[in-house]
Amino acid sequence: MNETALKELLYKMADDQLIIGHRNSEWTGMGPLLEEDIAFSSMAQDKVGQSHALYQMLHSLGESEPDTVAFTRNAEQFHNCTLTELPNGEYDFSLIRHFLFDTAEAIRFELLTESSYAPLAQLAKKIQGEIRYHTMHANAWIKQLGSATEESVNRLQTSLEKALPYALGIFEPSPYEQELIAEGIFAGEEVLKEKWISRITEILSQTSLQLPDLSTLKPEFGGRTGQHTEHLQPLVEEMSEVFRIDPGAEW
Amino acid sequence: MYGGGNTFESAKFEGLENEDPQKLAEFEARIERGEKIEPNDWMPQMYKKQLIRMIEQHAHSEIIGALPEGTWITRAPGFKRKLALMAKVQDEVGHAQLLYSAAETLGKSREQMIDDLIEGKSKYSNIFNYPAFTWADSCFISWLVDAGAIVNQLANARGSYGPYCRALDRICAEESFHLKYGHHCVIHMATGTPKQRQMMQEAIDRWWGPMMHFFGPPDKVSVHTEVLMKWKVKMASNDECRNQFLDMYVPKIWELGFTIPDPNLKKNPETKKWEYTEPDWDEFKRVINGDGPCNAERLAVRRVAEERGKWVRQALLTPKTKYVTPLA
Numbered sequence: 001m002n003e004t005a006l007k008e009l010l011y012k013m014a015d016d017q018l019i020i021g022h023r024n025s026e027w028t029g030m031g032p033l034l035e036e037d038i039a040f041s042s043m044a045q046d047k048v049g050q051s052h053a054l055y056q057m058l059h060s061l062g063e064s065e066p067d068t069v070a071f072t073r074n075a076e077q078f079h080n081c082t083l084t085e086l087p088n089g090e091y092d093f094s095l096i097r098h099f100l101f102d103t104a105e106a107i108r109f110e111l112l113t114e115s116s117y118a119p120l121a122q123l124a125k126k127i128q129g130e131i132r133y134h135t136m137h138a139n140a141w142i143k144q145l146g147s148a149t150e151e152s153v154n155r156l157q158t159s160l161e162k163a164l165p166y167a168l169g170i171f172e173p174s175p176y177e178q179e180l181i182a183e184g185i186f187a188g189e190e191v192l193k194e195k196w197i198s199r200i201t202e203i204l205s206q207t208s209l210q211l212p213d214l215s216t217l218k219p220e221f222g223g224r225t226g227q228h229t230e231h232l233q234p235l236v237e238e239m240s241e242v243f244r245i246d247p248g249a250e251w
Numbered sequence: 252m253y254g255g256g257n258t259f260e261s262a263k264f265e266g267l268e269n270e271d272p273q274k275l276a277e278f279e280a281r282i283e284r285g286e287k288i289e290p291n292d293w294m295p296q297m298y299k300k301q302l303i304r305m306i307e308q309h310a311h312s313e314i315i316g317a318l319p320e321g322t323w324i325t326r327a328p329g330f331k332r333k334l335a336l337m338a339k340v341q342d343e344v345g346h347a348q349l350l351y352s353a354a355e356t357l358g359k360s361r362e363q364m365i366d367d368l369i370e371g372k373s374k375y376s377n378i379f380n381y382p383a384f385t386w387a388d389s390c391f392i393s394w395l396v397d398a399g400a401i402v403n404q405l406a407n408a409r410g411s412y413g414p415y416c417r418a419l420d421r422i423c424a425e426e427s428f429h430l431k432y433g434h435h436c437v438i439h440m441a442t443g444t445p446k447q448r449q450m451m452q453e454a455i456d457r458w459w460g461p462m463m464h465f466f467g468p469p470d471k472v473s474v475h476t477e478v479l480m481k482w483k484v485k486m487a488s489n490d491e492c493r494n495q496f497l498d499m500y501v502p503k504i505w506e507l508g509f510t511i512p513d514p515n516l517k518k519n520p521e522t523k524k525w526e527y528t529e530p531d532w533d534e535f536k537r538v539i540n541g542d543g544p545c546n547a548e549r550l551a552v553r554r555v556a557e558e559r560g561k562w563v564r565q566a567l568l569t570p571k572t573k574y575v576t577p578l579a
Contacts, residue, residue, distance in 0.1 A: 026324075028341065029314065033564060044337055145563065148566035251328035251443075
């Protein structure tokens with residue numbers, strides 16, 4: 001088992017879940033209707049919980065405790081894709097991001113249920129079951145708002161175009177892509193991306209939204225190697241504000 | 252989370268003489284027998300008005316209460332606290348959802364209620380007009396403000412209006428987990444580093460006044476109050492609730508080695524009642540009427556959320572949509 005390759009994969013997934021979970025939680029008290037506050041909070045809890053499980057797996061491979069890893073690193077030490085760290089913006093942007101990101105992660109964990117690394121395959125089965133509800137939520141809202149009023153369609157279209165280059169950044173190839181595929185740990189970013197395109201196309205075709213030609217877009221890479229937008233460091237500082245008062249203390 | 256203190260101040264009490272005396276007598280007899288009143292049952296206008304007001308204020312308190320704690324979700328130290336606080340604040344928003352539905356059974360829509368809130372026409376629990384400066388403040392809220400709310404809500408759950416009672420039963424069950432979470436947080440602060448202890452003591456010092464205000468000023472004995480008690484709309488006096496809270500929680504706070512900023516606070520062994528320095532009721536009135544440290548901020552946040560979400564709500568409405576009586 002190529003442990004370096006495995007850890008790289010686990011870190012980026014764990015960081016994705018933590019950062020998107022953190023962003024989702026920012027909707028608490030701020031949603032367009034109470035039901036959406038509650039829905040985003042549920043998804044936030046799932047995702048943060050999933051990140052914890054992945055950090056726990058890393059810990060079993062010799063990395064630090066989940067709290068230390070999550071609450072003491074700086075932005076450049078995170079491997080999440082930049083899509084997850086972008087501010088929530090208006091509901092249309094959060095919804096589009098939720099749709100694009102969660103569709104990808106649903107497929108990622110589906111693929112990982114076949115992983116040759118048994119603990120990961122097992123965890124992926126559990127996570128897959130949780131994420132199914134997240135994509136159901138995203139799809140329901142995309143279909144509803146994506147063909148409702150002129151304003152809702154325009155807003156979603158604008159956000160879709162804004163988010164897509166970052167969404168393509170989800171699939172930034174790992175330096176260990178070949179090893180992961182060869183060892184059967186993960187099917188690889190390219191396979192994931194192809195499946196993702198077909199799934200988002202299927203949902204978007206049921207709305208008035210237009211998916212631009214993805215081959216003309218320049219993916220926003222960098223997140224996987226710690227090169228982030230200016231939005232991640234403030235997020236990390238906020239997240240660890242209390243923890244850093246005394247990292248040795250029990251809170 | 253909700254305190255009873257601001258509910259009974261300004262609802263006008265009139266029109267009782269216009270009610271059908273026979274129906275009124277039957278209504279009162281049902282309540283006397285311990286029956287619950289359901290949405291389609293006959294009820295005096297005053298009962299309905301008072302309940303809408305009370306449930307609506309309770310619902311508003313839940314969503315406004317989510318704000319001071321919500322700001323600590325993104326700062327919660329460690330996975331355990333982060334996950335628990337998210338779930339806790341989510342519960343509070345869920346309580347608002349339940350309560351707005353309960354109030355809607357009496358004929359006022361959620362939209363109207365929220366409009367009244369953001370236009371400043373409707374009140375919410377005064378304690379949320381104070382800022383949560385540190386993590387310790389959020390611990391205080393989760394433990395002691397929720398504890399106060401439970402005292403209040405358990406009393407109201409024995410009331411006469413079915414949908415409100417059922418909502419409160421469920422709310423109290425959830426609040427009891429919040430209380431455990433909050434207590435756990437405070438214990439960790441109490442047994443932690445000197446810095447943690449200091450943070451917690453400072454939070455107690457900051458929040459004690461608002462906490463004493465939480466249950467509202469001593470009730471004026473009036474015909475109004477007597478009728479509401481007979482109708483089981485008001486189930487316990489503000490002072491009774493405050494005393495019960497002090498009885499349950501002051502010893503626990505002292506046990507953790509913290510002090511309470513009131514030199515006169517003690518239990519009278521003869522009357523078994525707590526004695527304390529009257530909190531500043533002028534401040535209470537000032538804050539409740541809009542001049543508190545966070546009133547403007549809280550309503551502004553709510554207003555922005557409503558404004559930004561308008562297009563979503565509009566997009567959900569189609570001409571075919573029909574109003575459905577909520578099942579509370």
